[in-house]
Amino acid sequence: MLTRRTLLRLVVAAVAVLAVSLVADRVVPPASAGSPHTLYVDARIGDDGVPGTLPDQPLATLTEALRRARPGTQILMAGYGDQLPYLGTGVHCPTVVGTAERPVVIRRNVYTNILRPVVLTTDTPVTGPWTLRETTPEHRTWSAPWPDRIRLAGDPDFGFVKIGGIALTGYARAPRDYAHEAAWWSGGRLYLRSGRASPHDYGVTVKNGDAICLSRGSRHVRIDDLMVVGAVHAVRVEPDAVDIGVDHLVRHNVLDKDLIPADARSDFSPPISKFGPDCPCQGGQR
Secondary structure: OOOHHHHHHHHHHHHHHHHHHHHHHHHOOOOOOOOOEEEEEOOOOOOOOOOOOEOOEOEOOHHHHHHHOOOOEEEEEOOOHHHOOEEOOEOOOOOOEOOOOOOEEEEEOOOOOOOOOOEEEOEEEEOOOOEEEEEOOOOEEEEEEOOOOOOOOOOOEEEEEEEOOEEEEEEOOOOOOOOOOEEEEEOOEEEEEEOOOOOOOOOEEEEOOEOEEEOOOOEEEEEEEEEEEEEEEOEEEOOOOEEEEEEEEEEEEEEEOOEOOHHHEOOOOOOOOOEOOOEOOOOOOO
C-alpha cells in the first residue's frame, strides 16, 4: 500500500516530467512537414531500405536520396574519394523540388568526413556477353547488349568507353574503317572496335550519361562541393527547370560542358571546372 509520502513523491515527479516536456517542446519543436529535413548518404555503410535521417543509418545511393527529397532537404554525402565513388543519375533525370526559401541542397558531409571529396561517376561496367562482329588485319569489332541509349553531344567524344585503361573514341554512329579504336551505340547494343585489346581480356566501362541530371519539373536545387570523375555531363538540366545552382564542382574526364538553360540558373557563383585530364578550363567552357 502506498503511503502519503510515496504518493506525494510520485505527484512531484509527474509534475517535473510534465514541466521538462513543455520546456523541451518550446526549445526544440517537434518535427513536422515544415521543419528541416536531412538525408545522409554513405556508400560504405548505407542501406536504401532505412529512413536515412540519422548519420549512423544512412542511405547508400544518391538516387534514393533524390527520390525522397522534399523542400528544405539537405542531402549530406560522406566522401571517400575515388576509392568508393557514387553512381550518378546516369541517363535518368529525376524531379527534385524545393522552394525559393527552402531549396534542396546536395553537398559533401563536412561534419563526418572532411579529408576526402565526394566523387560522382557514371562509369558503369559492361558485362556482355560480347559477340565478335568483324575481323580485319587492323582491328576487331564486338558488340554487347546495352538497352540505354548512350547520348553523345559531340562527334567524336574521347573516352566515353574504355577497355581496361585504353580510352576509345566515341561516335554517334558507326565510323569508317580508318577509326581503329572506336565505340558507338546502335539499336540497343554497344559496339566497340579495337586493334589493341579485347573485351574478353579486359573490363569495359561506359560513361553512362550524366553525374546529376534534373528533369524539367525540378525547382530550387543547390549542388555544392562535389567532384565528378567520368561522365558525359557533370550537370545536365532539362528546359523549364527553375533556379538550379552549382558551386564548387570539380570535374575530371567529363566529355562535354554542363547543360543548364540560362533561365534555370540561380545566383550561385560559377563552378570550378576541369574537362579531361589536362584541360584547365573555367566556367563550363572548353
